Structure formats: structure tokens, C-alpha cells
Amino acid sequence: MLESSFVPLLVAIPLLGAFVIPLLSKLWEGFADLVGNLVSVFLLGLAVYGLVHLSTGATGIVYKMGGWLPPIGITLVYDSLTALVVLITNLVVFPALLFSTRYLDQYTGRWKYYTLFMLLLAGLNGVAISGDLFNMFVFIEISAVASYALVAFGTRAEELEAGFKYMVMGEVGGLAILLSVALLYAKTSTLNLADMSQSLAAGGHTTFFWFALGTILVGFAIKMAMVPFHSWLPDAYLSAPAPVTAVLAGVFSKVVGVYAMSRVVFNLFGLSRTTAPAFFDMLVAFGLVSIVAGGLLAINQRNYKRLLAYSSVSQMGYILVGFGIGNYWGVVGALFLVVAHAATKGLLFLSARSIERSTGTRDIDSIGGLEKSMPVTAWSYILGSMSLAGIPPFAGFFAKLLIVLGAVASRMYWLAILAALFSTVTLGYLMKVIGKVFVGRKSTEPTPAQESPPMILLALVILVVVVVLFGIGFQPVLDWVVQPAAEALFGGLAYARLVFGG
Amino acid sequence: MRGMSLIVQTVARLVAGMLFLFGCYIVLHGHLTPGGGFAGGVLIAAAYILVSLAFGSVENVEQHRYTFSSVFESMGGLGFVLLGLMGYVAGLDFLNNLWADYGTPLRLVSGGIIPLANVAISMKVGAGLFGIFLALGASRFVMKD
Numbered sequence: 344m345l346e347s348s349f350v351p352l353l354v355a356i357p358l359l360g361a362f363v364i365p366l367l368s369k370l371w372e373g374f375a376d377l378v379g380n381l382v383s384v385f386l387l388g389l390a391v392y393g394l395v396h397l398s399t400g401a402t403g404i405v406y407k408m409g410g411w412l413p414p415i416g417i418t419l420v421y422d423s424l425t426a427l428v429v430l431i432t433n434l435v436v437f438p439a440l441l442f443s444t445r446y447l448d449q450y451t452g453r454w455k456y457y458t459l460f461m462l463l464l465a466g467l468n469g470v471a472i473s474g475d476l477f478n479m480f481v482f483i484e485i486s487a488v489a490s491y492a493l494v495a496f497g498t499r500a501e502e503l504e505a506g507f508k509y510m511v512m513g514e515v516g517g518l519a520i521l522l523s524v525a526l527l528y529a530k531t532s533t534l535n536l537a538d539m540s541q542s543l544a545a546g547g548h549t550t551f552f553w554f555a556l557g558t559i560l561v562g563f564a565i566k567m568a569m570v571p572f573h574s575w576l577p578d579a580y581l582s583a584p585a586p587v588t589a590v591l592a593g594v595f596s597k598v599v600g601v602y603a604m605s606r607v608v609f610n611l612f613g614l615s616r617t618t619a620p621a622f623f624d625m626l627v628a629f630g631l632v633s634i635v636a637g638g639l640l641a642i643n644q645r646n647y648k649r650l651l652a653y654s655s656v657s658q659m660g661y662i663l664v665g666f667g668i669g670n671y672w673g674v675v676g677a678l679f680l681v682v683a684h685a686a687t688k689g690l691l692f693l694s695a696r697s698i699e700r701s702t703g704t705r706d707i708d709s710i711g712g713l714e715k716s717m718p719v720t721a722w723s724y725i726l727g728s729m730s731l732a733g734i735p736p737f738a739g740f741f742a743k744l745l746i747v748l749g750a751v752a753s754r755m756y757w758l759a760i761l762a763a764l765f766s767t768v769t770l771g772y773l774m775k776v777i778g779k780v781f782v783g784r785k786s787t788e789p790t791p792a793q794e795s796p797p798m799i800l801l802a803l804v805i806l807v808v809v810v811v812l813f814g815i816g817f818q819p820v821l822d823w824v825v826q827p828a829a830e831a832l833f834g835g836l837a838y839a840r841l842v843f844g845g
Numbered sequence: 846m847r848g849m850s851l852i853v854q855t856v857a858r859l860v861a862g863m864l865f866l867f868g869c870y871i872v873l874h875g876h877l878t879p880g881g882g883f884a885g886g887v888l889i890a891a892a893y894i895l896v897s898l899a900f901g902s903v904e905n906v907e908q909h910r911y912t913f914s915s916v917f918e919s920m921g922g923l924g925f926v927l928l929g930l931m932g933y934v935a936g937l938d939f940l941n942n943l944w945a946d947y948g949t950p951l952r953l954v955s956g957g958i959i960p961l962a963n964v965a966i967s968m969k970v971g972a973g974l975f976g977i978f979l980a981l982g983a984s985r986f987v988m989k990d
Binding site for chain 2: 352358359361363365366408
């Protein structure tokens, strides 16, 4: 068997899980938990294997489905950027599914949840490994449709409303992506990313080129909730079951938004700061709008989950700014923030749910002093907040430091100052939650609360360990995961050479 | 009386069987003639939907019909993934056509795994569409209450 055979398994195994769960859970309800978690553990193993496999020297794996050669057949491409995305996806999904085993105690229809979750996971992995623009669109839609259903999983009125709103916005984005795919197909007569990139490079920067790029980026911007398109995000994140929120905020926006966007901009359209400075300035501008608006909206929230949702908008802005700076350290910083933010936001949303589970409220003013009664939850929330705010030994700090360094290296001093300034806004609103919810004032009685069951705490502890390791071990993470991924992006049309084996 | 008028019921009784058979034909000849798993699956689902509409079992669907469509849909998906994985068993790529056979005109048994994949897809699509139809009928029933 070929060494690269693991690549299609990243999609096939969760699909297998999705179809086995409805059949087996007719016999025993617990099969859903068992199969779901086994799949996520197995995929995490595959993601780590893929990373190790790439670090041995190969620049990337090109897998030909059914043995058909590109550009005729469907290719799957597993380069270092894919490895990064697959790693964070499965790293967040694994604890989220552990969390789900207890979270679902309040619902019926456990198998429906796991089936949808497996489809979401198959879609996310599929987006990352697809080497074909139309397949990428299909996988984006698989994961998006699964997430619409998961957001509305509770089926209370406000959850259905949030799900519907998310679905309408998401489908508008999906149609924008499809329109661009159709335009590009009409122009280049191919859907293979590598083939298309060579054809586009030969065509030059025409009006058509910019129109197709703009259309597809609008689609990705809606999926990742950049500021003019962010209105669906807070409601969807609040209504979805907590593990789904953790995956949506931590991974979905990264894979469907950031990964697809960076792949298209750098490897398909072959742009770089030197060839298209105006375009990259525009990315910086949109990123800044998201940072500012997301940060300002988060400050005044009294609902700690809504606050986290707006903070996601703001952090996605940082990632976009990092890409917009467009020099080596800017992109490395953005990718490092992708890694750091995925684990951190996953951790924060899961621990927020753990608080809500015991106290029954999302209002930061009506609870206090939880550090005493729920120490594990409290400390996971506090450590996650510190990483998100960018306090030195944690991953978030190094990511933002790299982005600021990138800005300074490109002589965009005002941008470096603004980014650093708004980092303090992040610190401000997170400290507000910590101060009120966990530490509490002497005058108020601590809210009576019970620590969550061990399975939930295990999920939290796994993510805390990941967040802390990414921070303390930022050098190995940078060397093995982030920098190769940045080089894959800067390779530009080297992607096409990888696929055609030239 | 549940369901539609006598004319509709009579026509449905005549057409449904042919529709079902035509769907099966489209699925089984997918590797030789236009059509395939998706188109044939839609036709098969249409036959079921026609019968359900004409004889009015939309508003009082029993649980076993949901189970029927859900089981068939899962089996279709499962079958397709397993066919893909069989490429590994043979020591080839995922979804490899095991016998390197790309179909001979007028020969039903040809084309390697393509006819099998068509059958799996038709189960997935047909049962899925019928399930959607049942779900829509159920939601109308709930809203009327």
C-alpha cells in the first residue's frame, strides 16, 4: 500500500462514521458516542501522521483519486498548509466530541447530532485536502449545511431563527463562491487548482481576473464573518450547542474562510505583496475594520458568550491583517494566530458552556466568585483568556508579536501601533469577565455552583494543555508547522509544479 | 377519504410501477447510457412520492417509513464509501476501478465498480429525497395543528 494512502481517509472515515451511526444507534444509543469519538481519535492520529510524514522532507503529497492523472482526474493535495489546517481541525474536534458525550444528556436524537458532526468534520477535512476548486466548493457546502442544521439543533424558537439567518447568509456566500467558480471555469476550461493557476498566470491581471477574485473573496468573507458580513455570527454562536460553537469559532471560520482564502489568493491567483500591493492594502483595511468593530462591540457585552463571539470577529481581523501585510513574518504570524486562536477559542467556548451548565446564566453581572467552586473551569477560562489577549508565555502573544513585527518590517508603523493598541482592548474585555465571574468582589457572595462532570473537565484540560504547549513550545510549532505552511503559500505557483510533478 | 380524487389514484396506480421500473433501468444502465445513480434515484423516489401523495398517507406517516428511508439512505452512503475503500483492499488507490474496465456498450455486466457505485448512489439519493418529502409533509402537519 502506498504511503500517501491516508489522504482520502481524512474524508472517507468521517463519512463512514456518519453512515454507520444512524444504522448502529438503532440497536444501542451509545454507539453514537463510541463511533464519533473513535473517528475523531483516529483522525487526530492521521493528522499527526501526515505532519510527521511531511517533515521528513517531502514538499507535499499529491493523491490521484482512482488513479486518474491531473488535470483530468480529481487530485487531493496534502502540502504543509493542508497539514496545518488538518491538524488544528482534528485537534479541536477531538475534545469537542468528548465534551459532547455529556452535553447531549439534555437532548434526544443523539445519533442525529453525531451524524451531522461527522458530516461537518468530513467537509472541513475535505476543504483542506481538495486540489480542485469545485470539490472545494462542494466540501465547503457539506460542512456549511451540516453546521446550519447543528446551529438549529436545539429547535427552540431563537435557535431556529439563528439557524435560518445563518443559512441565508451562508448560502449567499456559497452562491458567490459558486459564481466565481463558474466564471473561472468558463475562462480557463479547468477546475483543477494547479491547472487553473497556470492558466490564470498566463492570462494576466485583467478586469475579469479581479472580478472573479473579488466575488470568491466576498463568499469567503461571509463564511468567516468579516465585518460587513458579521451579523449572523453572534446569534449562530450563541444558539449552537457548545461543542459546535467551539468548532465553528475555532475551526470552521479558519478552514472555510482563512485557509480557502489564502489558498486561492496565493496559490490559485498567484498574488503577492510585490505584484499586487493595492489588493493587499485592501486586505489590511478590511482586517482593521474587523479588529476595531469586533473589539468595540465586545467591550459592552454583558453576556460572556456574545462577548466571545464578537471577539472572534476581532481576532479574524488580526489574521486578515497578517495576510494583508504580506511579508514573510506577517503571513507566519497570521498562520500562527490561526493555530493559536483555534485552540484558544475552542477552549473558551467549551469552558463558557461549563459555567453556563452549573450557573444557568450567561450574564456576567449575576454570577461571581466561581474560582472557588469551579476551579478547573475557572482556570481553563482564565488561561484561555490570557492566550487570547496576548499575554507573554501563551501562543496568542507570539502570534500577535509576529504580526506586529511583520508590520514594522514593512514600515507600516501606524499599523503596528494600532494592532498593539487593540490588543489591549482585547485584554480589557476579557479581564472584565475574569474579574466579575471568577474572582468576584469581597462584598458579593460567590455564586453557588458545582464543578462539571469529569468528561467535560477532561475535554477542557486537553485544550488547556494544547494552548499552553503552543505557547511554551512556540519555537517547535513555528519550525514544524507554521513556517513550512507559510512557505507553501509563498511558493505561489510552485503549487502547480507540485501537482504536475515538475 | 384521505388522498386525492379517483382519477389521480387510478393514474398513479398505472404510472407508479412503470416509474419505479424506469428508475431501476436508469440506475442499472448508468455506465452505458445517459443517466446514472442520481437520476435513477430521483425517479425511484418520485414513484414512492407519487403513491404517497395520491393515496394520502402524507399526514399520518408512521414511524417505520422514516426508519425505512433513514436505513436505506445510510446503507447507500455506507456502500459507496466501502466501494471506495475496496481500492485499498486490492492494493490500489481510493475509488480505483477494480477491474480496470470502463464499460462495454450493450453489456450490462461491465464497467467494474461503476454499476455498483450507481446502485449505492441511487439508494442514497432516492431514500434521501423520500425522507425530505416525508419531513416536509410532517412539518405541514405540525403547523396545521
